[in-house]
Amino acid sequence: xxxxxxxxxxxxxxxxxxxxxxxxxxxxxxxxxxxxxxxxxxxxxxxxxxxxxxxxxxxxxxxxxxxxxxxxxxxxxxxxxxxxxxxxxxxxxxxxxxxxxxxxxxxxxxxxxxxxxxxxxxxxxxxxxxxxxxxxxxxxxxxxxxxxxxxxxxxxxxxxxxxxxxxxxxxxxxxxxxxxxxxxxxxxxxxxxxxxxxxxxxxxxxxxxxxxxxxxxxxxxxxxxxxxxxxxxxxxxxxxxxxxxxxxxxxxxxxxxxxxxxxxxxxxxxxxxxxxxxxxxxxxxxxxxxxxxxxxxxxxxxxxxxxxxxxxxxxxxxxxxxxxxxxxxxxxxxxxxxxxxxxxxxxxxxxxxxxxxxxxxxxxxxxxxx
Ligand code: T4K
Numbered sequence: 213x214x215x216x217x218x219x220x221x222x223x224x225x226x227x228x229x230x231x232x233x234x235x236x237x238x239x240x241x242x243x244x245x246x247x248x249x250x251x252x253x254x255x256x257x258x259x260x261x262x263x264x265x266x267x268x269x270x271x272x273x274x275x276x277x278x279x280x281x282x283x284x285x286x287x288x289x290x291x292x293x294x295x296x297x298x299x300x301x302x303x304x305x306x307x308x309x310x311x312x313x314x315x316x317x318x319x320x321x322x323x324x325x326x327x328x329x330x331x332x333x334x335x336x337x338x339x340x341x342x343x344x345x346x347x348x349x350x351x352x353x354x355x356x357x358x359x360x361x362x363x364x365x366x367x368x369x370x371x372x373x374x375x376x377x378x379x380x381x382x383x384x385x386x387x388x389x390x391x392x393x394x395x396x397x398x399x400x401x402x403x404x405x406x407x408x409x410x411x412x413x414x415x416x417x418x419x420x421x422x423x424x425x426x427x428x429x430x431x432x433x434x435x436x437x438x439x440x441x442x443x444x445x446x447x448x449x450x451x452x453x454x455x456x457x458x459x460x461x462x463x464x465x466x467x468x469x470x471x472x473x474x475x476x477x478x479x480x481x482x483x484x485x486x487x488x489x490x491x492x493x494x495x496x497x498x499x500x501x502x503x504x505x506x507x508x509x510x511x512x513x514x515x516x517x518x519x520x521x522x523x524x525x526x527x528x529x530x531x532x533x534x535x536x537x538x539x540x541x542x543x544x545x546x547x548x549x550x551x552x553x554x555x556x557x558x559x560x561x562x563x564x565x566x567x568x569x570x571x572x573x574x575x576x577x578x579x580x581x582x
Contacts, residue, residue: 214518215518216518216519216520217518217519217520217560217565217569217573218520218560218562219395219520219521219522219558219559219560219561220395220560220561220562221562221564221565222394222395222399222562223399223451223454223458223562223563223564225450225451225453225454229450230446230447230450233249233446233447233449233450234443234446236249236446237249237442237443237446242442243441243442243443244439244440244441244442245422245439246418246422246439247442247445248442249442249445249446249448249449250268250439250440250442250445252445252449253268253440253445253446253448253449253452254266254267254268256449256452257405257448257452260373260452260455261372261373261380261382261407262375262379262380262383263380263382263383263407264383264408264409264410265407265408265409265410265411265413265414266405266406266407266408266414267405267406267408267414267417267418267421268403268404268405268439268440268445268448269403269404269405269406269421269438269439269440270402270403270404270437270438270439270440270441270444271391271392271393271402271403271404272298272367272369272389272390272391272392272393272403272404273298273301273302273391273404274404274421274436274438275389275390275391275404275405275406275438276298276299276302276339276365276367276389277302277305277306277436278406278417278420278421278435278436278438279302279365279387279389279406279417280302280303280306280308280337280339280365281306281420281433281435282387282406282408282413282416282417282420283337283363283365283386283387285306285308285336285337285363285365286308286336287308287309287334287335287336288308288309288310288311288332288334288335288336289303289308289309289310289311289335289336289337289338289339290311290313290322290327290330290331290335290337290338290339290362291303291310291311291312291313291322291338291339291340291341292312292313292315292321292322292340292341292343292529292549293312293314293315293528293529293530293531293535293541293546293549294315294320294341294343294525294528294529294549294552294553295341295343295367295525295529296369296524296525297529297532298367298369299339299341299367299529300529300535302339303339304534309334309538310529310535310538310540311330311335311538311540312529312530312535312538312540312541312545312546312549313326313327313330313540313545313546314326314545314546314547314548314549315343315546315548315549315552316349316548317548317551317552318482318483319343319346319347319348319349319485320343320344320346320482320496320552321340321341321342321343321346321347321348321349322338322340322341322348322349322353323548324349324352324353324356327353327356328356330540331356331360331362335360335362336362336363337362337363337364337365338353338356338357338362338363338364338365339364339365339366339367340353340364340366340367340385341366341367341368341369341370342366342367342368342370342371342374342381343370343525344370344482344493344494344496345370345371345372345374345397345490345491345492345493345494346482346485346488347371347374347376347381347485347488348366348384350376350381350384350385353384353385354384354385363386364384364385364386365385365386365387365388365389366382366384366385366387366388366389367389368381368382368388368389368390368407369389369390369391369393369396369404370391370396370493370494371388371390371491371493372390372392372396372397372398372491372493373397373398373455373459373491374488374489374490374491375488375489376487376488376489377487381488382407383407383409386408386409387406387407387408387413388406388407389404389405389406389407390404390405390406390407391403391404392404392405392444392448396493397455397458397459397462397491397492397493398448398451398452398455398458399451400440400444400445400447400448400451401444401447402444403440403444403448419432419433419435420433420435420436420438421435421436421437421438421439422435422437422438422439423435423436423437457563458563459491459492461563461564461565462491462492462493462561462562462563463490463492464567465492465495465561465562465565465567465570466490466492466495466561468567468570468571468574469481469495469497469559469561469570469573469574472570472571472574472578473497473574473577476503476577476578476581477502477503477581478499478500478501478502478503478504478581479497479498479499479500479503479577479581480497480498480500481495481497482496482497482498492561494524494558494561495558495559495560495561496524496556496557496558496559497556497557497558497559498552498555498556498557499555499556499557500555503581504580504581505580507523507554507555507556507557508523510557510577510580511523511557513576513580514573514576514577517576519560519573519576520560521557521558521559521560522557522558523553523556523557523558524556524558525553525556526553526554526556527553528546528549528550528553530543530546530549531543559573560573
């Protein structure tokens with residue numbers, strides 16, 4: 213039986229290299245609660261990513277929930293329907309009302325031209341997503357936020373290591389949230405982080421992820437348990453040694469797909485974003501009307517060949533039961549997101565993906581056109 217090719221496969225360093233980290237944990241008996249590996253990883257990630265402060269979390273979703281709590285966001289939050297459901301779920305967990313706005317067809321991110329018209333006296337924040345690691349229009353979003361006094365929390369789950377105009381993309385907005393889930397460019401099995409600009413905010417985040425404890429007897433807020441364990445942090449330190457190679461390998465697959473798929477009628481690769489150093493977290497294609505198969509047919513045809521593509525992001529969040537009753541979820545307000553969710557297919561991309569297999573995926577897509 214052929215081994216299935218999944219949309220992604222986590223990068224794992226040699227097991228033997230992880231053993232000394234485990235021995236250190238066993239020796240110290242410090243398993244969690246801001247232990248030595250946790251401290252080291254926060255420092256190492258700040259340096260690697262070029263950001264001032266970063267707080268580690270158990271996963272990206274708890275980090276998103278805590279980011280909203282950190283800034284005491286209330287009322288309505290403008291966000292995108294074209295994302296993983298965790299983005300909007302983090303709003304509901306805070307009792308906030310998501311207000312969905314359509315996306316730009318090139319960036320796949322919130323369309324800045326459509327934000328202003330949905331701002332109301334209840335709007336307090338914008339939560340955009342750098343979808344597939346493609347930068348949002350950070351300048352226009354900042355201008356809107358400044359004009360209307362809104363906070364900006366970027367869901368940067370796909371944007372590990374992305375540089376925009378020679379700076380970390382994560383420095384934009386009031387806070388940025390990362391995911392280190394197994395399926396991401398950089399993983400700690402499960403994990404995440406909030407990037408913030410100053411030590412005072414970092415302190416509040418650290419209280420909030422530790423039940424709200426400011427000291428042994430003072431609980432400042434209804435915090436949560438969002439602490440990353442020492443095992444995950446140690447693994448993260450080891451992974452950092454390999455992440456540049458992993459990104460370079462992903463880049464080669466991205467280039468192979470771009471070249472191989474060019475010229476196939478009805479298959480569109482997204483344009484390469486300007487002023488951006490990418491880290492290739494996903495490889496989405498759009499299956500347009502002039503391709504002989506519909507997107508779902510191509511998805512199933514590839515599956516028959518043991519190629520497991522994913523329809524990130526279908527269905528739209530705004531079409532899910534807990535969101536579709538919202539006025540902003542009306543599909544007539546979201547035509548671009550709707551179209552893209554019906555056309556998009558993410559092809560396998562991960563460091564260990566064999567070039568021959570990537571070529572065979574291209575060949576299969578080409579063959580079906582004939
Ligand atoms: N915001 C955004 C924009 C996000 O995309 C996400 C997560 C979040 C927030 C929340 O961050 P976290 O709380 O997750 O840190 C996956 C991931 O679970 C999720 O992290 C990710 N986004 C989302 C886009 O994709 P699934 O349900 O599609 O994953 P799954 O289990 O089907 O994995 C995909 C393929 O990867 C599998 O077919 C096989 C392969 N795989 C997966 C895992 C977990 C492996 O080879 N090994 C593994 O350990 O959600």
